[in-house]
Amino acid sequence: MPIHIVFVEPEIPPNTGNIARSCAATGSVLHLVEPLGFSIDDKSVKRAGLDYWQFVNLEVHKSLKDFLEKYGDRNMYLATTKGKQLYSEVAYKDGDMLVFGKETAGLPKNFVEENQSKTVRIPMSKDTRLRSLNLSNSANIILFEALRQLGFPNLK
Secondary structure (H helix, E strand, O other): OOOEEEEEOOOOHHHHHHHHHHHHHHOOEEEEEOOOOOOOOOHHHHHHHHHHHHHOEEEEEOOHHHHHHHHOOOOEEEEOOOOOEEHHHOOOOOOOEEEEOEOOOEOOHHHHHHOHHHEEEOOOOOOOOOOOOOHHHHHHHHHHHHHHHOOOOOOO
């Protein structure tokens, strides 16, 4: 089973285009949870994904509630700067879902609070002026750790 990347209400088109390209190249599934801050037909999204969009296994969900109704029983890790464990301390399994929030606000606070044991973070500088890493970069860091642990299945 592939790894699933979930972007909840992404706002910046190139971030979604960049992770779409990574998903296509790794056989991962991309989930976009609406509302989106752009149309997936936007030139900037397509440009960032280049000509990979035809290879992306993409699911679009009307809301976080709709997404959770369909996939709520799956194993998920929520990426947040307030995560309880480092992303590298998790033992990822086939089919895991890596969930990321929108660029300006992250994941909904109540969703994170209800799932504290499944929160992960990427270590960063202690300088409080630095809030977070770029969304698509963060998704790629965690995606490739999961794939590394799984032995890079179906990749050359």
